[in-house]
Amino acid sequence: MLEIKKTYLTDENRKTVAVQLDIETFEKIEQVLEDYALGKLIEENNTADNLSVNEAKEYYKHLKSGNQS
Numbered sequence: 001m002l003e004i005k006k007t008y009l010t011d012e013n014r015k016t017v018a019v020q021l022d023i024e025t026f027e028k029i030e031q032v033l034e035d036y037a038l039g040k041l042i043e044e045n046n047t048a049d050n051l052s053v054n055e056a057k058e059y060y061k062h063l064k065s066g067n068q069s
């Protein structure tokens with residue numbers, strides 16, 4: 001599990017109001033969240049939208065020629 005180094009920030013009443021993370025930890029958390037979101041997007045992919053290799057080649061050929069119909 002990811003070790004999260006954190007510093008708690010408090011107000012004048014010593015009530016915790018925020019958490020401060022070092023940049024390395026923040027970037028690791030950010031990467032985990034992005035990977036998770038990408039994984040969910042892949043899981044939700046509608047396989048009916050997938051193209052065969054030949055269909056994809058034809059589609060991209062039309063894109064390159066500027067003919068997107």
